[in-house]
Amino acid sequence: MSATHEVAAPQADPACTEETPSAACGGQVSYAISRVARMHRAAAGRLLRGSGLYPGQEFVMMHLWDAGAVRQSELIKAVELDPSTVTKMLQRLEQAGHVRRRPDPGDGRAVLVEATEDSCGLH
Structure with missing residues (x-):
């Protein structure tokens, strides 16, 4: 007894429209x-x-809400973005009152970043 397999004729893929390369x-x-x-x-x-947020900033805020105060270098690793991009994001978030940056008391060279009380409304 042999099994025969019929192959269906290819149908037009709805994902492939004229707009699709x-x-x-x-x-x-x-x-x-x-x-x-x-x-x-x-x-x-x-x-x-x-x-009042820009795309990408929500990931920074979500990390800060979950982790609490973290070193800026750790935040950069966590969100996997370029340091200059995170620095610009933090500047905007700080100006908007959503984050606070302060020196790390354990290491004067490091900066701690934390969400502010005002940012809890976004959460």
Whole structure:
């Protein structure tokens, strides 16, 4: 007794439209992931704007709410961003009253970053 397998004729992939680059139609999963990431970032940006935050700052705040005061160098590692990007984020967050930076009492060269009481409303 032999089993026969019928192969269905390829159907048009709804993910591959005229707007989709032809090279992406061979790798729909990776294209879809990058597209979802872009759409998520845009949607998050619109929602964050209402809270006075910029995209990416929410990850800094979430880490600070969970971890409490941390060294700035540890925060940079935790959010996996460029140090200059995190420094700029912290400057904006500090100006908005969401974070506070202070010298680490255990190491005068290090800076501690913590969420302020005012930022709890964002949480």
